[in-house]
Amino acid sequence: MRSQPTPEARHRRRLRTPVLVVTALAWAATLAVHLLPATSGHHLHGARQLHTMQHTNDMPGMPGMSGMLPGAGTGSPSNGSLSTGSLQMFLLGWPFMLTAMMAPLLVPVLRHVHARSLPSRRRRTLTLLVAAYVAVWTAGGLVLFGLAAAVRAGAGSGAVAIGSAIAAAALWQLSPLKQRCLNRHHVQPLIAAFGRPADRDALRFGGTHALWCLGSCWALMMVPLLFDRWHLAAMAVVTLYLWAESFDPPAPPAWCPRLPVTAVRVVSTVVKPG
Amino acid sequence: MTYTRPNVWELGGEWAEPILWYARGVAAMRERPLSEPTSWRFYAGIHGFDRQLWRQLGYLGASDRLPSDALRRRFWAQCQHGSWNFLPWHRGYLLAFEQVVRAEIVRLGGPADWALPYWDYFKPGQNALPPAFARPDWPDGGTNPLFVPARYGPAGDGKVFVPLNNVNLRAMNERAFTGVSNGASPGFGGVDTGFSHSGRIPGALESQPHNMVHVLVGGDNGVLPGVMTVPDTAGLDPVFWLHHANIDRLWESWNRATPSHRNPTGARWAAGPAGRGQRAFAMPKPDGSTWTFTPGEVTDLVTLGYTYTDLPSAIAAAPPAEPRERLARPEIAARLEGARPVPEDTHVELVGTSPGPVPIQGSDIRSHVRLDAGMRRKVTARLAPALRAVGSPAAAPEQVFLNLENIRGQSDRAAFDVYVGVPDDQDPAAFPDRLAGSIAPFGLRKASAPDQEHAGQGLTFVLEITQIVDQLHLDSSFDVDTLPVRIVPIGPVAPEADVSVGRISIFRSGR
Known part of the structure; x- marks a missing residue:
């Protein structure tokens, strides 16, 4: 039976397709940012530092990424202070990392705002919403960066730091607060259509949506920040998990295991033979 | 065999055989404990369940044992609203319920071709609650199993009817089965969604007359809503099933009105939510087994072996109040x-x-x-x-x-x-x-x-x-x-x- 797209499916596709293209480009850029310093001899301060760090850390297998990680490459995990170079590298890679991880999660919101705003203001409204979203996430990202540096400094070893972050993430995943954040993350509030109230609502919606998104994702996002060699792989795994859990509908908050059941079923249905 | 669903007002008497046997079937289902999948309350729980409201309305007592977690996960809180699944899911729900009632009727010596009556509140003189549902007594003695005290009507005074000025058949003029969620028509049957126990934007038929009849028949008494008023209790009212038989009849009538009134044909519709790894539509059968169905399997009423006594090919809304030159x-x-x-x-x-x-x-x-x-x-x-x-x-x-x-x-x-x-x-x-x-x-x-x-x-x-x-x-x-x-x-x-x-x-x- 040939599947004809429904009108709703056509509308979904109109916005989802460009966002997925942007996401793919962001992943390519993220990869490039982490490969570039080591392969082309770019002379960014952070890149130079990174090159040195790779040698001192004796981690030749994964060039680039560890340079943007908090406290990485200092030679000793206990000396995990927030260096200027690593912060620069973090900020350089951050726009790509944020886009790569979060853009698909924004599709329902972008679709909602696109549909419910005046055609003459759509571009402005969407721009303000995304700007607020990025601003709040960037502030949150810097906090996460600092937190990761502190964990590194306090942990004594990379393995302990990663183990602690995984334990914290697991606890957060089980908590009712996580579910509350996920539920609020599904909210698509109404926005004003005209004038300053429309701008204000777009900024407010983008900001609050980013806050709930941050609340849902922060613990899991900490984990790849603590990986040196396997940072990109950890980031990919965490991203897939975050995308997967967004498929589940809101639920009453409670202490309970929270697995991305819907996404797992979808994938298993697609890949099963016949 | 083709089962024919009759008009409840045209059975030939207040307690004509089809409605009397329905009452007996309902009574038999009511006798079963809540935890049994073919019991009356279990079937209502398939539509929805609200522990507090069931308690307040007297449908859940301290001695009741809820069904196991596995049964509840498979069957309960399944009803599809605000979705293009609304019509096919409720069709399957009706078919399964009817099978259970029919099995009880046959066990009691009733007709094997019994089918659920429908309530066509639009037909002149038929908008009042059918009399067999309105009185606390019945021919077999004791409490009438079709009577529900918490059925308050439009004014909340217990006078139950469907005010014809509040319901309409405009949905029958919808051109397409499925619509959109971005401000234009959500279609006759609803918007393309996944499993949607409570979607946000109802389709045209779901909104009118379906929703309105639920709310006006159930009403409230100032403190509590009527049983029909809330999705989580609606299936507890025996008149729910006659209302949904009428909604199902309207779907079939829309299909027959014009060749362009087609149900969706794509795989996404046919396979339903289960085709995308979501929860399957599942109903308990009289023999204890489970019937799992998809929208594609219940689209054709003829293939299912069902019809209605009155299935006009062109039920039309009242002509719009519009100047002749516009028309x-x-x-x-x-x-x-x-x-x-x-x-x-x-x-x-x-x-x-x-x-x-x-x-x-x-x-x-x-x-x-x-x-x-x-x-x-x-x-x-x-x-x-x-x-x-x-x-x-x-x-x-x-x-x-x-x-x-x-x-x-x-x-x-x-x-x-x-x-x-x-x-x-x-x-x-x-x-x-x-x-x-x-x-x-x-x-x-x-x-x-x-x-x-x-x-x-x-x-x-x-x-x-x-x-x-x-x-x-x-x-x-x-x-x-x-x-x-x-x-x-x-x-x-x-x-x-x-x-x-x-x-x-x-x-x-x-x-």
Whole structure:
């Protein structure tokens, strides 16, 4: 039976397709940012530092990424202070990392705002919403960066730091607060259509949506920040998990295991033979 | 064998055989404990379950043992609303329920060809609750199993009927089964969704008459809602099944009205949510096994071996109140006949909105939609006869929709009439041609809870107002900055219920 797209499916596709293209480009850029310093001899301060760090850390297998990680490459995990170079590298890679991880999660919101705003203001409204979203996430990202540096400094070893972050993430995943954040993350509030109230609502919606998104994702996002060699792989795994859990509908908050059941079923249905 | 569902008002008597056997079947199901999948209350739980409300209404006692977690996960809280699954899921639900009742009837020595009657409240003289449901006694002695004390009716006084001025068959004029969620028509059957136990935007038939009949028949007594009023209790009322048999009949009638009234055919529809790894539609069978079905398997009523005694091929809505010259225009006539599919190049655009939320308090709520000047000109230009005449036959017709977005509140009884273009100082009752529609946000309380499936966003309703806008344009009343919208509650809405419309908006759909 040939599947004809429904009108709703056509509308979904109109916005989802460009966002997925942007996401793919962001992943390519993220990869490039982490490969570039080591392969082309770019002379960014952070890149130079990174090159040195790779040698001192004796981690030749994964060039680039560890340079943007908090406290990485200092030679000793206990000396995990927030260096200027690593912060620069973090900020350089951050726009790509944020886009790569979060853009698909924004599709329902972008679709909602696109549909419910005046055609003459759509571009402005969407721009303000995304700007607020990025601003709040960037502030949150810097906090996460600092937190990761502190964990590194306090942990004594990379393995302990990663183990602690995984334990914290697991606890957060089980908590009712996580579910509350996920539920609020599904909210698509109404926005004003005209004038300053429309701008204000777009900024407010983008900001609050980013806050709930941050609340849902922060613990899991900490984990790849603590990986040196396997940072990109950890980031990919965490991203897939975050995308997967967004498929589940809101639920009453409670202490309970929270697995991305819907996404797992979808994938298993697609890949099963016949 | 073909089972024929009869009209409950035309059985030949208050306790004619089909309704008497229905009562006996219901009584037999009621005797089974809640934990048994073929019991009366278990089947109601398949539609929805609210522990507190079941207790308050006397359907869950301290000694009751709930079904196991596994059974509840498989069967309970399954009903599909605000979705294109609404009609197929309820068809399957009816078929399964009917099988269980029929098995009980046969066990008691009744007819093996028994089929569920339907309640056609639109037929002249048949809008009152069928008498067998309205009295506490019955021929077999004891309490009538079809009688439900918590069935309060439109005025909350126990007089149960369907006020014909609050229900309509406009859905039968919808051209396409499935629609969109972006402001234009959600279609006859609803928007393409996954598993949707409580979706946000109902399809046309789900909204009217389905939702309205639920809310008006159930009503409330000022303290508690009636059983039919809330999705989580509705299946506990025996009249629920006759109401849904009528909704199912209307679906079949829509299919037969014109060849263009087709159900979806794609794999996404046919396989249903289970085809995408979501929860399957599953019903307990009389022999203890499980019937799992998909929308594609219940689309064809003939193949299922069912029909109705009265299945007109063209149930039509009342003719729109519109000047003759407008009706004569080929574009409008085509739209009313539902003769054209939705073109792919249809664009949906916002034309204007209310300045903010609109609280539903009092008996007459005045609000306004501010119109964007450019979009307003676009609408009027495309409604103009000259442009219509040059439009290609395949082009999307210009349509205008009123959206009542994100309705929220703590009452399940709320229902209201919505008028467009009635001046603030005029009585809307004097403008029946400006009535955009009557809506009943069935399931409102749950839809407003932040940690339920809706994330607290409430419900959104879409009413087509093309003809009203066309008329306003002819009268030069659409060339304004703000358009009045009046909301008139059907029955009082308590202020503490905090019912509000998040935003009133107008959308255009067309080229």
